[in-house]
Amino acid sequence: MALSPGLQNLKHIVVLMMENRSFDHMLGALKATDPLIDGLTGNESNPDLNGAEVKVKPEALFQSQLDPDPDHHFPGVDLQIFGGDTSDTRTANMQGFVKSYFQQRRDAKHAAKIMYYFTPDKLPVLTTLAQEFAVFNGWFSSIPGPTICNRAFAHYGTSFGKVGMDLFYVKEPFQSIYDRLVTATPKRTSKLYYFDQASSTMEIVNLLQHQSELFGTYDQFIADCNSGNLPQYSFVEPNYNDHDGDAGAIIASDQHPDHHVQEGERFIASVYNAIRDNPDLWKSTALLVVYDEHGGIYDHVPPPKCMPDGFVASPNDTGTGKEFRFDRLGVRVPAILISLWVLNGTVVKGAGEAGGRIFEHASIPATVTDFFLGDYDQRSPREKAADTFLDLLTLPTMRDDAPEFQLD
Amino acid sequence: MVVIRVPKTPANAMNPNRPISKLLRNQIEHLQEAEFRLPADKQTNIYINAIKTEGEAAEYIRQVTERIHSAAAPGKPKRKPAKTKTFKIAASAASKRKGKTKSKPKSRAKTKKKKR
Numbered sequence: 001m002a003l004s005p006g007l008q009n010l011k012h013i014v015v016l017m018m019e020n021r022s023f024d025h026m027l028g029a030l031k032a033t034d035p036l037i038d039g040l041t042g043n044e045s046n047p048d049l050n051g052a053e054v055k056v057k058p059e060a061l062f063q064s065q066l067d068p069d070p071d072h073h074f075p076g077v078d079l080q081i082f083g084g085d086t087s088d089t090r091t092a093n094m095q096g097f098v099k100s101y102f103q104q105r106r107d108a109k110h111a112a113k114i115m116y117y118f119t120p121d122k123l124p125v126l127t128t129l130a131q132e133f134a135v136f137n138g139w140f141s142s143i144p145g146p147t148i149c150n151r152a153f154a155h156y157g158t159s160f161g162k163v164g165m166d167l168f169y170v171k172e173p174f175q176s177i178y179d180r181l182v183t184a185t186p187k188r189t190s191k192l193y194y195f196d197q198a199s200s201t202m203e204i205v206n207l208l209q210h211q212s213e214l215f216g217t218y219d220q221f222i223a224d225c226n227s228g229n230l231p232q233y234s235f236v237e238p239n240y241n242d243h244d245g246d247a248g249a250i251i252a253s254d255q256h257p258d259h260h261v262q263e264g265e266r267f268i269a270s271v272y273n274a275i276r277d278n279p280d281l282w283k284s285t286a287l288l289v290v291y292d293e294h295g296g297i298y299d300h301v302p303p304p305k306c307m308p309d310g311f312v313a314s315p316n317d318t319g320t321g322k323e324f325r326f327d328r329l330g331v332r333v334p335a336i337l338i339s340l341w342v343l344n345g346t347v348v349k350g351a352g353e354a355g356g357r358i359f360e361h362a363s364i365p366a367t368v369t370d371f372f373l374g375d376y377d378q379r380s381p382r383e384k385a386a387d388t389f390l391d392l393l394t395l396p397t398m399r400d401d402a403p404e405f406q407l408d
Numbered sequence: 409m410v411v412i413r414v415p416k417t418p419a420n421a422m423n424p425n426r427p428i429s430k431l432l433r434n435q436i437e438h439l440q441e442a443e444f445r446l447p448a449d450k451q452t453n454i455y456i457n458a459i460k461t462e463g464e465a466a467e468y469i470r471q472v473t474e475r476i477h478s479a480a481a482p483g484k485p486k487r488k489p490a491k492t493k494t495f496k497i498a499a500s501a502a503s504k505r506k507g508k509t510k511s512k513p514k515s516r517a518k519t520k521k522k523k524r
Contacts, residue, residue, distance in 0.1 A: 019431070062421070063421055069429050069430065124412050124413070124414060125412065125414055128410070128412050132410075146430075146431075147431055147434075148434060148438075165430065165431075165434040167437070167438045167441055196470075197469070197470045197473045197474050197477075198466040198467070198469055198470035198473075199466070199469065200435070200439065200469045200470075200472075200473040201473075202431075202435060204435070204438035204439060204441070204442055207442055207473075207476060208441070208442050208445065212477050212480050213480075215477070240431070240432065240435065241424075241428075241432060241462040241463075241465055241466045241469070242422050242423055242424045242426065242462045242463065242466070243424060243462065243463060243466030243467070243470075244424070244463075249419070249422045251417055251421050251422050252462070256429065256431060258426070259421075260417050260418075260421035262415065262417045262418075262421070263417040263421060265414060266414055266416075266417060269412075269414045400409075401409055401410075402409070403409065403410040403411070403412055404409060404410070404411045404412070405411075405412050405414050406411055406412065406413050406414065407414045407416075408413060408414060408415050408416040
């Protein structure tokens with residue numbers, strides 16, 4: 001079958017992975033303007049400890065609201081998804097978010113804030129991109145758990161049996177997407193760009209193995225975009241902490257609570273602008289903006305079951321008293337595919353919708369491998385089963401109406 | 409074409425004294441594992457349990473990342489890692505040693521001052 005013009009022109013895939021925000025929290029309000037987006041009606045609720053209804057509210061703030069950091073470790077997420085039901089016949093109902101957050105501060109009023117969501121005017125970058133390009137109704141984190149194991153799926157298509165924050169080691173035969181690319185014949189190009197040396201990377205496993213070879217900083221990303229030297233596959237990490245730099249204060253841009261969400265908006269815009277500002281790069285690049293996991297924040301769509309990845313986490317590792325066979329996805333996260341070859345206003349249907357498609361972080365190495373390497377068998381069962389997303393580059397001709405972001 | 413203005417983040421969003429999150433704690437622990445693979449004289453000797461704030465975490469992360477890259481750079485002269493610039497991590501391996509009262513960060517700060 002002939003490739004679409006978008007795929008014929010595609011030379012670069014860039015993934016920007018942000019931190020710890022759920023789909024409904026960031027994009028749920030868009031349902032009011034586009035009913036195809038599987039967001040919030042305003043009537044979604046969770047019970048508090050007394051069974052009283054706590055409704056979603058459009059009152060999310062940029063900072064100082066989700067403190068302490070909402071629980072997003074495996075047992076906490078299990079409570080959030082199943083509402084406290086631990087029976088063998090339980091079904092996911094997304095009714096335990098308030099209960100879970102209450103456990104951290106024992107303050108009912110504060111626990112209700114886990115149901116808060118942003119109005120689109122507060123997130124002009126993310127909501128514009130979602131409406132102007134392709135937004136996924138059904139992109140889920142790979143594991144109902146925290147950052148490291150979820151990011152592992154984006155890099156390896158598996159977390160090698162981990163459901164937590166432990167440092168893990170690569171087990172044969174599964175290589176990282178970067179290894180696959182740079183050891184291929186002919187050699188492909190790939191880099192992880194972290195923000196700067198004081199933020200570094202969450203992909204320590206690769207840092208341990210490859211150090212400089214696979215890594216660059218955000219300044220280098222900008223330079224590579226400007227010079228047209230961007231690798232075929234790039235993974236960009238935001239700034240994970242507040243620190244001083246040569247030019248003064250550098251505010252964390254990862255959007256991890258309690259970091260300021262607006263700085264993350266600016267970071268997303270700057271990645272987009274860096275690609276957009278080079279016309280050759282812009283027409284030959286697909287940019288995926290995605291969040292690693294929901295960060296303990298409410299979403300209304302129950303995560304579906306999925307292909308087990310062949311590993312088993314012990315009851316001790318999960319902390320729930322039950323083993324986990326990696327046969328269920330984590331909570332839904334925002335994901336947007338940006339390209340001049342994507343139809344304006346595309347909404348990719350998700351779980352529970354007719355013709356719906358399910359994506360998760362293993363979709364990233366699955367897509368990149370399919371596109372740049374083709375047949376490649378040494379993948380986890382989960383990655384082999386993962387849906388890929390480049391078929392969304394459907395347009396016969398390139399768009400010329402992409403939005404521009406002007407950073408104050 | 410739509411032009412979207414993206415407001416500046418308020419300066420008071422910056423808080424390097426914010427207690428570190430579990431995520432940063434884990435990142436530090438993972439980087440320490442990476443640091444332990446370096447030759448002894450390239451290690452920071454920073455006692456990571458003393459790292460309490462984002463600013464301190466950033467300083468440790470910076471030092472270790474620079475040293476890992478410096479140690480790995482093929483054929484390049486080994487660059488001496490930059491001195492502590494902004495945050496003095498509260499404790500170092502030196503302060504762990506019993507009977508030692510003079511902390512390493514303090515002496516480093518003095519050295520830096522003299523050089524200026």
